[in-house]
Amino acid sequence: MAALNWSSDGKEMFDKIMAIVPEAMQEAVKPMLFGFIEKRAAGKTVTAEIVSAMVQNDLPEPQRSGIMQALGMKKPEEHAAAEPAASPPPFTPQWQGKSERMFEQMLQEVPEALRAVFRGKLMEILRQKCKGGAVIENYVTEIVQEIVPEPFKSKILKKFSEIGEVDISVIDSIIERFGTSQENLTYILHETQESIGYLPPEALRAISNKTGIFLSTVYNVATFYKAFRLEPPGEHHVKVCNGTACHLKDRDGIVREIEQMVTSASSKKVSHEKTLCLGCCDCAPAVMIDGEISTGVDARKKIKQLLA
Numbered sequence: 402m403a404a405l406n407w408s409s410d411g412k413e414m415f416d417k418i419m420a421i422v423p424e425a426m427q428e429a430v431k432p433m434l435f436g437f438i439e440k441r442a443a444g445k446t447v448t449a450e451i452v453s454a455m456v457q458n459d460l461p462e463p464q465r466s467g468i469m470q471a472l473g474m475k476k477p478e479e480h481a482a483a484e485p486a487a488s489p490p491p492f493t494p495q496w497q498g499k500s501e502r503m504f505e506q507m508l509q510e511v512p513e514a515l516r517a518v519f520r521g522k523l524m525e526i527l528r529q530k531c532k533g534g535a536v537i538e539n540y541v542t543e544i545v546q547e548i549v550p551e552p553f554k555s556k557i558l559k560k561f562s563e564i565g566e567v568d569i570s571v572i573d574s575i576i577e578r579f580g581t582s583q584e585n586l587t588y589i590l591h592e593t594q595e596s597i598g599y600l601p602p603e604a605l606r607a608i609s610n611k612t613g614i615f616l617s618t619v620y621n622v623a624t625f626y627k628a629f630r631l632e633p634p635g636e637h638h639v640k641v642c643n644g645t646a647c648h649l650k651d652r653d654g655i656v657r658e659i660e661q662m663v664t665s666a667s668s669k670k671v672s673h674e675k676t677l678c679l680g681c682c683d684c685a686p687a688v689m690i691d692g693e694i695s696t697g698v699d700a701r702k703k704i705k706q707l708l709a
């Protein structure tokens with residue numbers, strides 16, 4: 402490839418584009434962009450105009466729209482005062498199988514700044530693929546195979562194969578109820594856990610993608626509060642009261658003994674969590690096993706039987 406002769410504005414624009422591309426992808430993307438630019442410049446100095454024409458004409462979707470939006474570039478049709486085209490009816494995908502979780506996983510690989518644009522463009526591709534029918538897993542896989550360069554394609558396809566069986570479709574209605582503000586994140590996480598039973602990675606990713614809250618923030622909140630579970634609950638679930646009355650009445654340390662029994666058990670049959678007052682201070686130290694309150698000594702006996 403011949404060395405390119407850059408003007409200062411051309412180089413500045415190119416550097417801005419590279420800053421949007423995730424670091425891990427830059428090595429793969431740079432030669433491709435150089436190839437496009439070299440062809441357009443045809444031996445002349447590479448100006449911002451040439452780089453801009455490359456973005457608008459040579460990049461595939463959704464990368465083109467994502468970069469144009471991030472750089473504040475207008476689409477050619479936005480320059481003209483033409484009649485606005487009728488927008489298509491809203492697309493409400495009928496997700497089938499793991500297709501929604503795969504879609505959210507794919508989006509998670511897109512840089513934060515481009516994610517909203519990519520979501521819209523990828524939804525449009527899905528709409529065309531499913532032609533009014535359900536969104537099956539194959540359509541999402543096809544998109545990855547068609548538009549994602551290696552080595553990211555293989556990485557995403559591998560992550561698809563690791564997605565579990567949890568149904569996260571309930572998250573849409575939860576976010577509809579609470580909105581996308583970060584202030585409501587704990588409510589969203591709480592409701593999601595109530596519906597799914599715990600907070601699997603795909604649920605955290607979907608919450609991040611759909612609200613626009615950074616995944617690191619969602620993860621930090623989910624791990625900060627003890628009330629949130631990142632692991633599926635066991636066949637039996639034990640809530641150990643951490644309230645003041647129970648703490649004061651537990652002179653024999655039964656609560657700690659129960660916690661040790663459950664955490665050191667080799668099977669995952671019984672899961673547990675610490676809670677605030679269970680509303681039954683008369684039974685202190687109170688323990689709830691599968692929704693039923695027991696006092697400490699009784700609870701210890703029951704849990705021993707469950708673990709046997």
Ligand code: FES
Pocket residue numbers: 642643644645646647648677678679680681682683685686687
């Ligand atoms: S403090 Fe434990 S039930 Fe109230």
